Amino acid sequence: MSDADLKDTSEELEPVRGAYAGAPGDPDDPETDGAETASEPESESLDEDNRLKAEYVRAVKDALDEEDFDRVYELVEPLHPADIADLFELVDSDERPRLANAIRDLMGVEVIAELNDWVREALVEALPADVVASIAGELDTDDAVAMLEDLDEEDQRAVLAEMEPEDRAAIVSALSYPEESAGRMMSRELVAVPETMTVGDLIDYLREHRELPTEFWEVFIVDPMHRPIGTCALSWILRCPRNIPLYDVMAREQTLIPADMDQEEVALRFQKYALISAAVVDDSGRLIGQVTVDDVVHIISEEAGEDTLLLSGAGDGDINEPIRDAWSSRVRWLIANLLTASLASGVIAMFEDTIARMVALATLMPIVAGLGGNAGTQTLAVTVRALAMNQLTASNAWRAVRREMSIALLNGGTVALVIGLAVTLIFGNPMLGGVIAAAMMTNIVIAGMAGVLIPLTLERLNADPAISSSVFVTMTTDSMGFLVFLGLATASGLVG
Amino acid sequence: MSDADLKDTSEELEPVRGAYAGAPGDPDDPETDGAETASEPESESLDEDNRLKAEYVRAVKDALDEEDFDRVYELVEPLHPADIADLFELVDSDERPRLANAIRDLMGVEVIAELNDWVREALVEALPADVVASIAGELDTDDAVAMLEDLDEEDQRAVLAEMEPEDRAAIVSALSYPEESAGRMMSRELVAVPETMTVGDLIDYLREHRELPTEFWEVFIVDPMHRPIGTCALSWILRCPRNIPLYDVMAREQTLIPADMDQEEVALRFQKYALISAAVVDDSGRLIGQVTVDDVVHIISEEAGEDTLLLSGAGDGDINEPIRDAWSSRVRWLIANLLTASLASGVIAMFEDTIARMVALATLMPIVAGLGGNAGTQTLAVTVRALAMNQLTASNAWRAVRREMSIALLNGGTVALVIGLAVTLIFGNPMLGGVIAAAMMTNIVIAGMAGVLIPLTLERLNADPAISSSVFVTMTTDSMGFLVFLGLATASGLVG
Numbered sequence: 001m002s003d004a005d006l007k008d009t010s011e012e013l014e015p016v017r018g019a020y021a022g023a024p025g026d027p028d029d030p031e032t033d034g035a036e037t038a039s040e041p042e043s044e045s046l047d048e049d050n051r052l053k054a055e056y057v058r059a060v061k062d063a064l065d066e067e068d069f070d071r072v073y074e075l076v077e078p079l080h081p082a083d084i085a086d087l088f089e090l091v092d093s094d095e096r097p098r099l100a101n102a103i104r105d106l107m108g109v110e111v112i113a114e115l116n117d118w119v120r121e122a123l124v125e126a127l128p129a130d131v132v133a134s135i136a137g138e139l140d141t142d143d144a145v146a147m148l149e150d151l152d153e154e155d156q157r158a159v160l161a162e163m164e165p166e167d168r169a170a171i172v173s174a175l176s177y178p179e180e181s182a183g184r185m186m187s188r189e190l191v192a193v194p195e196t197m198t199v200g201d202l203i204d205y206l207r208e209h210r211e212l213p214t215e216f217w218e219v220f221i222v223d224p225m226h227r228p229i230g231t232c233a234l235s236w237i238l239r240c241p242r243n244i245p246l247y248d249v250m251a252r253e254q255t256l257i258p259a260d261m262d263q264e265e266v267a268l269r270f271q272k273y274a275l276i277s278a279a280v281v282d283d284s285g286r287l288i289g290q291v292t293v294d295d296v297v298h299i300i301s302e303e304a305g306e307d308t309l310l311l312s313g314a315g316d317g318d319i320n321e322p323i324r325d326a327w328s329s330r331v332r333w334l335i336a337n338l339l340t341a342s343l344a345s346g347v348i349a350m351f352e353d354t355i356a357r358m359v360a361l362a363t364l365m366p367i368v369a370g371l372g373g374n375a376g377t378q379t380l381a382v383t384v385r386a387l388a389m390n391q392l393t394a395s396n397a398w399r400a401v402r403r404e405m406s407i408a409l410l411n412g413g414t415v416a417l418v419i420g421l422a423v424t425l426i427f428g429n430p431m432l433g434g435v436i437a438a439a440m441m442t443n444i445v446i447a448g449m450a451g452v453l454i455p456l457t458l459e460r461l462n463a464d465p466a467i468s469s470s471v472f473v474t475m476t477t478d479s480m481g482f483l484v485f486l487g488l489a490t491a492s493g494l495v496g
Numbered sequence: 497m498s499d500a501d502l503k504d505t506s507e508e509l510e511p512v513r514g515a516y517a518g519a520p521g522d523p524d525d526p527e528t529d530g531a532e533t534a535s536e537p538e539s540e541s542l543d544e545d546n547r548l549k550a551e552y553v554r555a556v557k558d559a560l561d562e563e564d565f566d567r568v569y570e571l572v573e574p575l576h577p578a579d580i581a582d583l584f585e586l587v588d589s590d591e592r593p594r595l596a597n598a599i600r601d602l603m604g605v606e607v608i609a610e611l612n613d614w615v616r617e618a619l620v621e622a623l624p625a626d627v628v629a630s631i632a633g634e635l636d637t638d639d640a641v642a643m644l645e646d647l648d649e650e651d652q653r654a655v656l657a658e659m660e661p662e663d664r665a666a667i668v669s670a671l672s673y674p675e676e677s678a679g680r681m682m683s684r685e686l687v688a689v690p691e692t693m694t695v696g697d698l699i700d701y702l703r704e705h706r707e708l709p710t711e712f713w714e715v716f717i718v719d720p721m722h723r724p725i726g727t728c729a730l731s732w733i734l735r736c737p738r739n740i741p742l743y744d745v746m747a748r749e750q751t752l753i754p755a756d757m758d759q760e761e762v763a764l765r766f767q768k769y770a771l772i773s774a775a776v777v778d779d780s781g782r783l784i785g786q787v788t789v790d791d792v793v794h795i796i797s798e799e800a801g802e803d804t805l806l807l808s809g810a811g812d813g814d815i816n817e818p819i820r821d822a823w824s825s826r827v828r829w830l831i832a833n834l835l836t837a838s839l840a841s842g843v844i845a846m847f848e849d850t851i852a853r854m855v856a857l858a859t860l861m862p863i864v865a866g867l868g869g870n871a872g873t874q875t876l877a878v879t880v881r882a883l884a885m886n887q888l889t890a891s892n893a894w895r896a897v898r899r900e901m902s903i904a905l906l907n908g909g910t911v912a913l914v915i916g917l918a919v920t921l922i923f924g925n926p927m928l929g930g931v932i933a934a935a936m937m938t939n940i941v942i943a944g945m946a947g948v949l950i951p952l953t954l955e956r957l958n959a960d961p962a963i964s965s966s967v968f969v970t971m972t973t974d975s976m977g978f979l980v981f982l983g984l985a986t987a988s989g990l991v992g
Binding site for chain 2: 049050051052054057058080082086089090092114116203206207212213214215216217233234235236237238239240241253265268269270271272273274275276293294296297298300301302303304305307308309311312313314317318319320323326327330331333334335337338341342344345346348349352355356359360362363364365366367369370371374375377378379380381382383384385386388389390391392393394395396399400403406407410411414415418419422444474478482
């Protein structure tokens with residue numbers, strides 16, 4: 001990302017030298033030391049994990065408090081844009097506008113592009129429309145969209161009004177695609193040429209046309225209708241003699257991304273086919289943009305990390321999310337669990353007499369329910385992950401179920417043995433030991449079944465298994481745990 | 497990956513045409529239809545989510561059972577290598593060797609490279625050493641290493657013995673780096689040139705030297721000691737006149753990856769600085785290989801998805817992991833939870849008299865413990881995720897703690913109110929309602945504190961917070977839940 005933008009900007013300043021002047025490594029380029037530190041832990045601002053040091057951040061915060069803005073600038077100047085973006089996340093939210101002000105001319109497009117969504121949204125809302133517009137104008141379409149899509153209608157219109165007609169058109173059309181779709185994340189800057197060109201023609205074309213992007217990894221070959229018919233990795237072009245026609249160089253196989261494809265699907269395609277960039281096409285198959293892997297890596301890690309948060313009901317789960325939003329998404333989940341928990345306690349209530357006659361049961365029953373819950377969560381995590389990775393399909397679903405059952409029997413057997421013996425010895429009551437062992441075994445098997453069948457069913461119903469599975473699984477393991485344990489205790493005549 | 501390998505192979509066959517002949521899109525190339533389907537859901541083998549259709553897989557399995565190997569070949573031939581790799585995961589493990597046999601000449605290096613680790617390991621063990629050696633010879637170093645590193649000492653030596661000295665040397669040296677380090681994932685195929693070259697020199701050099709890789713994204717500029725001093729995106733080279741010297745084109749800023757850096761760190765660097773490829777250097781700073789983004793995407797999604805599995809104690813959590821391995825990793829976790837659960841039940845035991853005098857407490861106590869557990873898990877998931885993404889550092893740790901406390905107070909307040917009222921009405925006992933409300937409030941706040949402080953502490957102690965946090969958190973929320981609820985019930989004189 002950052003490089004691309006950087007090149008675009010420098011290009012505006014000095015079209016002639018576009019590709020090489022102001023390259024990130026330019027001696028007179030503030031960034032230089034910045035990212036070098038990525039490989040030099042001894043840097044004064046980054047620690048060995050490439051995170052900004054606490055002392056450094058404190059120094060910046062102090063300078064901000066003392067309103068010593070020259071000092072702030074001096075401190076921030078050597079940073080790589082990606083680190084400046086991190087810095088914004090590390091200082092308190094009320095310090096961010098002041099920081100942005102102090103380093104105004106370091107607030108390049110790369111910084112904006114790398115900012116966390118929540119932080120950027122707040123910052124953008126604090127800036128006047130014309131400033132936002134000028135930044136958006138310099139950003140790649142996808143980053144400009146990311147910056148504007150969260151603004152409310154009115155602010156959005158205000159900013160768009162300030163923009164160049166061309167940029168505005170690009171952003172408006174991008175915003176016309178569904179959220180989190182390829183149409184929103186694609187960039188319109190790309191190189192597309194007819195197959196009749198030779199390698200030589202292409203190189204000359206690239207050298208002559210300054211308006212072309214300077215950062216791209218593939219050249220797309222299109223037919224007269226501007227439909228992609230092939231793609232050339234730049235390395236293939238560089239390795240071919242000038243006289244070779246592109247139709248001999250290009251790969252006809254390519255993964256075309258429909259503009260309305262969900263970003264999660266796009267990410268899976270990039271992973272599966274090891275793509276660096278891919279052509280985005282509209283309904284009529286025309287090439288309208290490209291998605292590049294550097295944008296996809298962010299989505300891959302978001303989508304993959306998301307499940308941890310969804311399974312726990314932590315919603316968006318970003319530490320920069322406003323407290324009120326976090327509360328409303330989490331509390332809903334807790335209330336849902338409150339209902340399922342009441343169900344479990346209803347089960348216990350059915351056995352009050354039994355408990356009254358043998359209170360020890362009350363002390364042991366949470367173990368049966370709890371372990372069942374753990375076992376269920378394990379199976380659930382494995383299943384949800386496999387579904388997300390498209391590893392688990394109708395073809396191997398039953399094998400997965402059988403597999404989880406075998407593991408459940410092994411786990412159940414082991415745990416039942418341990419708890420059975422322990423209880424027998426501690427309570428000196430073999431009968432009680434037998435009852436809890438049997439209950440534990442049963443509940444862990446039930447847990448395994450619930451852990452794999454519930455997400456599979458939700459997936460079949462086109463619901464996201466990560467979102468609601470765990471409520472159902474814990475409900476099952478809790479209720480069944482108490483039911484089986486207390487039920488057996490009663491039926492077995494353990495309780496005289 | 498696949499493209500790169502494909503090019504390498506085709507090169508071996510016909511060096512002269514290296515870069516373009518046998519390009520994946522070649523008309524006579526079986527793959528062509530394969531990946532096109534990535535954009536054509538109407539394909540007969542892939543469904544709309546780009547997964548192999550159940551009918552298709554069944555057809556292959558049937559053909560395998562009937563030992564109709566020509567039919568198998570006919571069915572598999574049109575698939576993209578990545579889909580062939582998926583097919584291996586979808587058929588039963590005992591069918592895999594037969595499948596490999598039936599489509600021997602489709603078992604290209606791309607298929608091997610895309611195979612799931614467990615599946616590949618089993619398959620490789622089933623193949624004779626010399627076959628493995630010849631495949632490893634064609635793979636990029638990183639894929640060859642991935643294929644051999646899991647073999648036991650002996651098999652490994654047998655395979656290495658069969659390999660070309662040069663390839664063997666590369667793999668042996670790669671294996672000398674720690675597991676999951678950059679040294680293992682780097683590829684030795686790269687282009688490195690002196691800064692004195694001009695753009696023209698470089699292009700001629702690339703055209704003349706057939707032994708060079710055909711798939712690369714950056715050219716590394718090195719000094720006479722072979723230390724990287726800059727990097728050129730191919731697009732910059734293509735856009736510059738021939739006479740420009742590379743030192744005017746190259747970016748001096750670059751992220752250098754030490755060979756012993758952990759792959760998770762490498763992945764974070766790629767995300768943060770939006771890298772397509774990066775130079776890997778040895779202790780003396782010499783360029784010894786490169787890591788490309790297509791290898792990193794797999795790691796990003798593994799590492800990000802891993803936390804879901806680690807938090808639930810599901811270990812590796814791959815559905816292709818042998819049952820025995822899955823059992824041993826999961827059961828350890830369950831035993832650990834058994835101990836913490838016993839602790840909680842020990843707490844209950846302290847209040848047996850109280851329970852005996854008011855059995856309703858036994859029915860309600862799991863709600864207090866359970867909801868605390870949910871709230872704790874939410875905070876835990878958010879914290880672990882933020883730590884993994886380097887979003888949470890010493891600089892903002894206390895802000896994160898304060899944030900989670902505020903959310904805990906809001907959540908606790910809401911849930912306490914609901915449960916308090918409900919219990920008061922259902923049991924017609926305001927005192928009981930007050931006790932459970934107070935206990936719930938307290939436990940959710942404790943849960944919030946545990947959910948953020950425990951992972952932060954583990955991180956500070958350089959332990960992976962994802963692995964052990966949740967045991968401690970549930971232990972805390974269970975024990976404290978019972979303690980506070982039953983304790984208050986006793987102290988408040990609720991139980992006459």
